[in-house]
Amino acid sequence: MNKPLILITNDDGFSSKGLRVLDEVAQEFGDVVVMAPERNSSGMGHSITTNRPLRVRTIKIADGLQVYACDGTPVDCVKIATEYFCPRRADLVLSGINHGSNSSINVIYSGTMGAVVESTINGYDAVGFSLLDHRDDADFEPCIPYIRQIIGKVLENGLPTNVSLNVNFPKPGTDGLKGMRICREAQAMWADSFEKRIDPNGRPYWWLTGKFICDDLEEDTDEWALANGYVSVVPIHPDYTRYDAIPEVKNMLFN
């Protein structure tokens, strides 16, 4: 009987430390295919590449492990890996570990989470992992027991239909992480989002920047969990419909 097959991607690129850590944990559970972007693809959200074809480079083929780099987005990576590079249907798709937060509204801009949502659309169980530490050499060690627990449980039980998980780890305090909480996304936004500069020829250009504004800090949110030392787990789904607004919009447009 085949071992479970786990597909891994991310948005930081195939050589990032977070992906290596996730890959090592995943190999405890089964065979692994890695298909990750050639370059950093942070902020790519759910984008796909339509205006040029994609290339795939083989990085490593070993017993139970295949590693590829693709010059597309994280969503492209999921599509091409499941269709052309997985030796059989994947049992689980993992994305990350991202260097930096994908909690709250960040999920919508995140290439890491775009890959997770794409996997769900295609009927796969999928989990994204992110650590609130942007550094290249961030310490992922405290995340490992939680990742092991989540992979084990999801392989054993499966996820509800059309649901994936967005898992974020706070930077651990001196007494480590306090456990997991199942949360909702906090409502938030990024403000003051561009910085204007003038080039040596006197012409303006703008860098994306901004500060994270979140006033929604109730105890059931991911932001509360993370601020209080807990690992946040948000069940997400690929459906933008705001069901409870349907009657109000009907009334507004037709009366």
Added chain:
Amino acid sequence: MNKPLILITNDDGFSSKGLRVLDEVAQEFGDVVVMAPERNSSGMGHSITTNRPLRVRTIKIADGLQVYACDGTPVDCVKIATEYFCPRRADLVLSGINHGSNSSINVIYSGTMGAVVESTINGYDAVGFSLLDHRDDADFEPCIPYIRQIIGKVLENGLPTNVSLNVNFPKPGTDGLKGMRICREAQAMWADSFEKRIDPNGRPYWWLTGKFICDDLEEDTDEWALANGYVSVVPIHPDYTRYDAIPEVKNMLFN
């Protein structure tokens, strides 16, 4: 007293016919700022540009109308326009008219709708319009009375907090469009998503392609409405949380 200010963007680029049509209708209601991508940005979803700065080119400044092209994504266009180019706070953000469908799961890949969702995150009333016709010279004429009605109602009443509208028009039949229906997104996916080819040097490359698979054709879906000649209006919101799965995921991870 100031007229309403309407910000317009899209993902097909500043020179597309769909944007011109939307711009003309919007000018009946107020002053207009257009900030649209320099180039076609279809499939950009909610992506943002983080690895390089942005440039903005002035296309036209006239009485009550400013048109700019930006070399970023549709989401970048909303951010930079609201922060640097709108002469006052916009009363409404419109995106489109897209050449091609953004119904069902397409909303998640769409740059047109990424711009709408970004506007909602930032507290603006926002509506995206799309016509199920990809052609550059598509006939948008039958859409105009509906666009006029929706702009008028939204300016008059506002949208519910944190809700935007995804409006899709079918290709009109011989007796025109049958009216509007307020819908939910149909569940769907794209299958067989890449076509492999071999270049003149014998190396493979892959084009994104695929076919739209939708088995969810109940009468409350956007796909049903469009297939039956109605304009579909889906209230959407920028929150991926799958609230009803929280107890099940809790149970699955902790037991």
